[in-house]
Amino acid sequence: MQIHVDLGPRSYPIYIGSGIASGFPSYYQDKYKGRKCAVVTNATVAALYQPYIDTLKNDLGCVVHTLPDGEKYKTVETWSGILDTLISSRLDRTSVVVALGGGVVGDMAGFAAACFMRGVDYVQIPTTLLSMVDSSVGGKTAVDHPLGKNLVGAFHQPSSVWVDTKFLDTLPRREFVAGYAEMFKCAFIGGREMFSFIMDNKEAVLRSEPAVLLDCIERCIRIKAGIVMQDEREGGVRALLNFGHTFGHALEQFYGFEGLLHGEAVLWGIVCAVELGKWGGGTLPREHWAEFDRILDGLPLPPLPSAPDFDRVYAAMFADKKAELGKLRFILPCAPGESAVKGGVEENAVREIFEKNVAWLLPRYYI
Ligand SMILES: NC(=O)c1ccc[n+]([C@@H]2O[C@H](COP(=O)([O-])OP(=O)(O)OC[C@H]3O[C@@H](n4cnc5c(N)ncnc54)[C@H](O)[C@@H]3O)[C@@H](O)[C@H]2O)c1
Numbered sequence: 001m002q003i004h005v006d007l008g009p010r011s012y013p014i015y016i017g018s019g020i021a022s023g024f025p026s027y028y029q030d031k032y033k034g035r036k037c038a039v040v041t042n043a044t045v046a047a048l049y050q051p052y053i054d055t056l057k058n059d060l061g062c063v064v065h066t067l068p069d070g071e072k073y074k075t076v077e078t079w080s081g082i083l084d085t086l087i088s089s090r091l092d093r094t095s096v097v098v099a100l101g102g103g104v105v106g107d108m109a110g111f112a113a114a115c116f117m118r119g120v121d122y123v124q125i126p127t128t129l130l131s132m133v134d135s136s137v138g139g140k141t142a143v144d145h146p147l148g149k150n151l152v153g154a155f156h157q158p159s160s161v162w163v164d165t166k167f168l169d170t171l172p173r174r175e176f177v178a179g180y181a182e183m184f185k186c187a188f189i190g191g192r193e194m195f196s197f198i199m200d201n202k203e204a205v206l207r208s209e210p211a212v213l214l215d216c217i218e219r220c221i222r223i224k225a226g227i228v229m230q231d232e233r234e235g236g237v238r239a240l241l242n243f244g245h246t247f248g249h250a251l252e253q254f255y256g257f258e259g260l261l262h263g264e265a266v267l268w269g270i271v272c273a274v275e276l277g278k279w280g281g282g283t284l285p286r287e288h289w290a291e292f293d294r295i296l297d298g299l300p301l302p303p304l305p306s307a308p309d310f311d312r313v314y315a316a317m318f319a320d321k322k323a324e325l326g327k328l329r330f331i332l333p334c335a336p337g338e339s340a341v342k343g344g345v346e347e348n349a350v351r352e353i354f355e356k357n358v359a360w361l362l363p364r365y366y367i
Contacts, residue, residue, distance in 0.1 A: 001218060005137065005225045014137060014161040014225065016218050018210070021052065021164035025059035028096070031160075032121070036064035036095040038086055040109035045101045045127055048170050049328050053100070062098070063089040067105060071257060074104050074144045076152060083114040086300055093117045096159075102128035102175075103135035107150070110141030114156035123161040127167040127227055129179025130263055133186075133220040134241075138228045144277060145231040146240045148319065149249070149257070155233055163221065165214055176208065177300050178263025181244070183220050185270060187295055188333050190223035195337035197289060202298040240340055243331040244269035247354070250316035251308065259305035267301055268358055275353045276345065279331040283342060284333045291336055310354050314347065 003014040013029055015023075028037065037060045039053065046053060046066050056062055065085040086095070097120060099109035106124050113122035124136035142153025168176070183205065187198035197219060198205070204212040224241065231238040248269030252262060274292050277284035284292065317328055328350075332342045 003218070003222055003225055005157070006229055010139070010157040010232075012158055012160050013223055014163060014222065016163040016165075016209040016214070018165045018214065020167070021162050022055075024123075024125065025055060027160075028060055028123075029166055032096050036089070036091045037098060038082075038089065038095065039064045039098045039100055040067065040105060041065075041083055041100040042067045042069045042102075042105050042110070045105070049100070049127075049167075052280055055130055056098070056100075063091075067101075067108065069104075071104055071144070071262075074108060076143055076145075079108050079112055079143045082108060083116060086112065086116050090240075091116070091120070094121060095120050097122040098125060099123065099136075099158075100125045100127065102126065104129040105141070106131050106135050107153070110139075110156055110158065111143055111153055112152040113316045114141050116319060119156060122156070124161040126161070126163060128171055128175055129217075130175070131180055131224050132163045132165070132168075133217055134182040134224065135181065136163070137221055137224050138238075139232070144175070149252075157232075163217065165210070165217065168208070168213075170255070174261065174264075174302075177267075177302065178261040180206065180300060181263035181266035181270065181350060183249075184295070184299060185217055185241075185243045185266065186220045186223045187337065187341050188243050188274070189227075189331070189337070191337040192217070192335075193337070194219055194223060195291075195295075200292055202295065206298065206300060230283055239329070240331055242341055243339055244273050246317055246328065246330050247272040247313075250313045251304075251358075253319065254313045255305055260302070264302040267299055268304075271296055271299065271301065271357050272353050273330060273339075275332055275357050276330060276349065277334070277339075279349050279353055282332065282349075283340065285335070288333075288336055292333065304358070308354075308358055313354065317350075 001016050005012050039056050039062050065082050097109050097113040099106040113120050126132045126136035139155050139157035141156050142150035145151040187195045201212050205216050244266045248266035251265040329343050330345050331339050333339045
């Protein structure tokens with residue numbers, strides 16, 4: 001199946017299916033005939049998918065740059081190593097960068113493609129659930145800075161995206177759970193139909209039943225692509241994609257980006273955002289609470305590494321890119337499938353919701 005992201009001159013196709021990545025080399029030979037190619041991957045993916053990388057090498061004659069694995073390597077220094085390879089391999093303005101890996105590889109390879117020769121084409125072949133439904137689509141590329149995540153980057157849309165769910169066969173369970181966060185998030189921003197789909201199918205999604213998972217992945221990508229088409233550079237509606245992320249990013253920062261994966265933090269953030277929507281006659285009318293509770297009850301909330309301290313988590317919320325001009329913004333639910341940006345939320349509301357819902361010792365679920 002194919003989704004078209006319509007962004008005028010920056011439009012691109014997203015191909016989705018099981019086993020489709022095997023078709024990429026012939027697509028490349030057709031579309032990019034004669035153009036040099038660099039594949040960027042990481043050590044874990046390279047070890048698991050060496051035969052596929054060998055095929056890319058043989059069929060495309062590409063150079064392969066292998067990154068060390070982990071968010072802690074998502075730095076200017078590691079990124080600069082990709083540029084070293086592109087330059088020393090004599091790639092040029094017509095060359096193509098192929099990102100084969102999760103969100104870390106995709107963000108770094110994309111940012112290298114954005115900067116090399118002032119911008120060359122790049123292709124995303126995401127290999128984690130999170131990168132399939134979220135980071136490979138939309139053109140945000142970045143590296144981290146010691147003072148914060150993704151602080152150095154650029155908008156640079158890929159020229160095609162290949163979502164091959166076969167890669168998920170080797171994905172560790174914990175990484176799956178992190179990916180579910182960005183999928184479940186779509187229930188709260190992607191319209192009534194997506195809300196109902198998640199409510200009715202969440203157990204099958206959590207069991208990763210292939211047909212339901214593929215359906216859910218496609219729906220999430222459509223929702224993300226639709227939002228990106230309306231607001232490519234996050235001037236408005238794209239902010240909705242940050243549902244659950246104000247709390248989530250603050251938790252990640254509190255734990256020093258260790259011990260809690262991004263998606264795991266977002267799962268806790270989703271619970272807090274829904275509860276904040278209910279707080280004090282807030283944004284979510286009572287008539288919808290039961291349906292929202294049905295979704296929350298299915299979330300695979302992970303245990304936290306230690307007891308979180310609200311004051312420090314709250315301070316971290318202000319350091320996040322989501323805070324603007326010193327004011328906190330939350331994306332809060334208003335109806336099934338619909339959310340809105342809400343400013344001016346009082347500290348006591350945030351504190352009460354956090355202290356009631358972010359339980360250190362009693363995760364509701366861990367699978
Ligand atoms: N650009 C965006 O719009 C956007 C959106 C969301 C997140 N992000 C970024 O994405 C990153 C997180 O992405 P992620 O969750 O994919 O993490 P990741 O890239 O670190 O991958 C998670 C782990 O899974 C391993 N892995 C990858 N594919 C595998 C496979 N098929 N089988 C087995 N193991 C595999 C990786 O080596 C890694 O150890 C963060 O840096 C975040 O900032 C970017």
